Amino acid sequence: MERDTLEFDAVILAGGRSSRLGGIPKQSLVYDGTSLLQRALDAAGGAAGLVVVGPESGVLPTGVLSCREDPPFAGPAAAVGAGLAALAQTGHARPFTLVLACDMPNVAAAVQALAKAIQPQETGMAGSDGVMAVSPDGRLQPLVGFYSTAALQRSVQDLASRGALTNGSVRTLLASLDVQLVTVPAGSTEDVDTWDDAAALGVASQEPRPGS
Structure with missing residues (x-):
């Protein structure tokens, strides 16, 4: 597999409660004139199959799937599992997700840095299950990574069999995977959890902020 022919699907997680944003969906926030959901879709633009996991968020681009974790707000591990199941129904799962x-x-x-870094690995070699982003100051970001689809599916099945998928964390989901950490450009994994985060990053809301 050559770097420029990386075959992957993508699962976009857009189903959190946004409790620290007063319930305003993160995916609807806007940066530089574009919603955060659209920016995530653009970042995953090389994906062969793409699914957004979360509540209905308007019209999605042609070919982009939509699904919801069950029950809603069941956490990122359940959301990844729902996304993988939706992609599997297409009958064309790719080696990486x-x-x-x-x-x-x-x-x-x-995403670009990870795509450049990922290499085909033999079973048992370090990083054989994919790559995960880490910021220059050492903060891991497991929700930015290319992971072996088969390894993710096994982990989802294992957690589900133990009743641990619902409300499971993404770190728990990825605990059994052997991934390589890749340092990504500064600021590229900064996320929006609070209005202070949004202000610092220049992110705005199209809806009135609670209490404003």
Whole structure:
């Protein structure tokens, strides 16, 4: 597999409660005139199959799938599982799956760095299950990574069999995977959890902020 022919699907996570934003969906926030959801979709633009996991968020581009974790708000592990199941129904699962949260306005630079770094590995070699983003100051961002689709599916099945998929964390989901950490450009994995984060990143809301 050559770098320029990386075959992957993408799961975009857009189903959080946005509790620290007063319930305003993160995917609807706007940066440089574009919604954060659209920026995530653009960052994953090389994906052969693409699914957005979360509540209905308007018209999606042609070919982009939509689904919801069950039950809603069951956490990122359940959301990844729902996304993988939706992609599997197309009958064309790719070797890698890009897992990407929709709350990072500059994430395209991180995705590009990961795509350049990923290499085909033999079973048992370090990093054989994919690559995960880490910021220059050492902060891991598991919701920006290319992961082995087969390894993710096994992990989802294992957690589900133990009743641990619902409300499971993404770190728990990825704990059994052997991934390589890749340092990505500064600021590319900065996310929006609070209005202070949004202000610092230049992200705005098209809806009135609660209490404003």
